[in-house]
Amino acid sequence: MLALRSLVRPLSTNLCRLASTAHLDYSRYPTLQESDIEENLMRGSGPGGQAVNKTNNCVFLRHLPTGMTVKCHLHRLASKNRIEARKILLEKLDVHLNGDQSIAAQIKVLDQKKSTERKRRQSKLQEMKKNWQSRENIGEDGVTKT
Amino acid sequence: MTTRTAARSLSATLSGSSSTATTTTTPPSGGSLVEVNKALDGWEQKLKDAGVRDTEFNLKCIVSHVLQRKFNTVPDDFTQLKFNSEQLADFERFCEARCARMPLQHIIGEWDFMDITLKTAPTVFIPRPETEEFVRLVIENYKDVKHVDMLEVGCGSGAMSLSMLHALPQVDATAIERSKAATALAWENAKLLGLQQRFKVHNHTMEKDKYMPEELKDKQYDLIISNPPYVKTDEFQYLHPEVVVYENLNALDGGSDGLRVARLVFELACRHLRPGGKLWLELGNEHPPLVKTIMHLKYQGRLTFVDSYFDQYKRERFVQLQKV
Numbered sequence: 087m088l089a090l091r092s093l094v095r096p097l098s099t100n101l102c103r104l105a106s107t108a109h110l111d112y113s114r115y116p117t118l119q120e121s122d123i124e125e126n127l128m129r130g131s132g133p134g135g136q137a138v139n140k141t142n143n144c145v146f147l148r149h150l151p152t153g154m155t156v157k158c159h160l161h162r163l164a165s166k167n168r169i170e171a172r173k174i175l176l177e178k179l180d181v182h183l184n185g186d187q188s189i190a191a192q193i194k195v196l197d198q199k200k201s202t203e204r205k206r207r208q209s210k211l212q213e214m215k216k217n218w219q220s221r222e223n224i225g226e227d228g229v230t231k232t
Numbered sequence: 233m234t235t236r237t238a239a240r241s242l243s244a245t246l247s248g249s250s251s252t253a254t255t256t257t258t259p260p261s262g263g264s265l266v267e268v269n270k271a272l273d274g275w276e277q278k279l280k281d282a283g284v285r286d287t288e289f290n291l292k293c294i295v296s297h298v299l300q301r302k303f304n305t306v307p308d309d310f311t312q313l314k315f316n317s318e319q320l321a322d323f324e325r326f327c328e329a330r331c332a333r334m335p336l337q338h339i340i341g342e343w344d345f346m347d348i349t350l351k352t353a354p355t356v357f358i359p360r361p362e363t364e365e366f367v368r369l370v371i372e373n374y375k376d377v378k379h380v381d382m383l384e385v386g387c388g389s390g391a392m393s394l395s396m397l398h399a400l401p402q403v404d405a406t407a408i409e410r411s412k413a414a415t416a417l418a419w420e421n422a423k424l425l426g427l428q429q430r431f432k433v434h435n436h437t438m439e440k441d442k443y444m445p446e447e448l449k450d451k452q453y454d455l456i457i458s459n460p461p462y463v464k465t466d467e468f469q470y471l472h473p474e475v476v477v478y479e480n481l482n483a484l485d486g487g488s489d490g491l492r493v494a495r496l497v498f499e500l501a502c503r504h505l506r507p508g509g510k511l512w513l514e515l516g517n518e519h520p521p522l523v524k525t526i527m528h529l530k531y532q533g534r535l536t537f538v539d540s541y542f543d544q545y546k547r548e549r550f551v552q553l554q555k556v
Contacts, residue, residue, distance in 0.1 A: 092400055106513060118369070127544060127545060132381075133463075133517060134360075134362055135360055135362050135517075135543075136357075136360065136459075136461065136484050136516075137475065137484075138472060139335055139337075139358055139472065139479070141290070141336050142285075142288060142291075143286075143289055160304050160342050162304075162343070163344045163345075164361055165361060166344065216359075
């Protein structure tokens with residue numbers, strides 16, 4: 087348990103590092119308290135360890151203060167899904183608490199800005215091309231009109 | 233005994249090259265493609281009828297393996313995925329094997345353990361998820377120690393030692409292992425992971441008065457880890473076919489109270505731990521209190537019981553002992 091808690095933090099800092107090109111504001115990004123999480127590890131009753139060879143990989147998390155739930159079966163290993171599920175829960179929690187200040191919303195705004203900028207440049211280029219064509223007397227087919 | 237023989241011939245079929253193993257009467261029809269979702273038809277029910285749980289997960293593992301794709305890159309609904317005729321034959325062969333309760337990890341030929349992927353082999357014990365929690369605990373305890381000479385008793389596929397070495401560059405590991413197949417597999421895994429410089433494995437069966445191989449008889453270590461066989465002999469009748477038919481019972485059988493091999497490890501630790509060195513053991517459900525009693529009764533002045541710990545399923549299963 088202790089180890090997992092320490093794993094959650096480096097993961098979120100990794101996230102910061104990866105997104106460093108985008109100027110994102112992480113000041114509101116929440117942290118997870120292990121005591122707020124109810125974890126449903128699917129192992130069932132009966133003996134564990136060497137006596138059984140079950141491969142359940144699915145992890146369920148419930149965030150007790152908000153009632154939010156997360157299910158993760160992305161990886162083969164439950165241990166990896168436990169970490170992944172906490173990552174997803176943190177992102178959901180961020181959206182829940184911070185709305186349009188959340189990291190996801192910030193990224194969305196940045197992406198939109200990028201795409202409008204791209205569109206603006208494209209249309210500008212088109213316009214310049216058209217102007218040049220009409221100035222040089224070139225038709226749409228690229229043949230010089232004589 | 234007949235099931236065991238059948239299991240063995242099945243594993244021989246699986247490990248054989250796919251072209252020789254699929255001697256079907258109808259030759260594969262050129263390069264025709266079959267949708268994965270079509271190929272899956274009926275297998276879920278067949279697996280369920282055979283008593284396999286988590287059928288969806290099993291099928292996804294097999295599909296990813298057949299397509300040679302990473303598990304987490306394959307969509308759950310398999311849309312747009314197709315098998316060629318060779319892959320389809322492999323898929324059906326693997327599903328058939330799973331219906332015969334061959335462990336998924338043997339069919340796939342590899343399995344993940346913490347942050348590493350290990351090859352598996354028939355007769356070599358498959359690492360369990362609880363052991364990841366055990367290794368995590370040991371790593372947590374040694375991450376700030378400058379240098380660690382570690383010994384593992386009974387390393388199997390090498391999961392514990394190799395994941396320790398992978399996580400902590402200051403560890404040097406030596407392992408002993410009684411099974412020749414496991415010794416070879418552990419060494420192969422070490423090479424695949426590029427950890428062979430800090431890992432040595434010796435094929436040796438631990439016995440009373442010959443705990444270590446001759447070449448290591450004077451060696452001392454800072455840390456000994458072990459996941460010795462701890463299943464009580466009585467419990468064997470309740471085990472799943474995956475375990476009792478396909479796995480090496482030497483890796484499981486802990487005698488009448490499950491501590492037969494652990495007792496040998498206690499003796500080994502007395503002789504080969506440096507003063508203050510630690511012995512970490514993964515054991516069965518009822519063992520930690522028992523180990524505490526044994527330490528009080530028989531090891532005073534030699535080993536002390538430090539603490540016990542719970543696995544991720546809240547079972548008290550791990551112990552830490554210290555050489556006086």
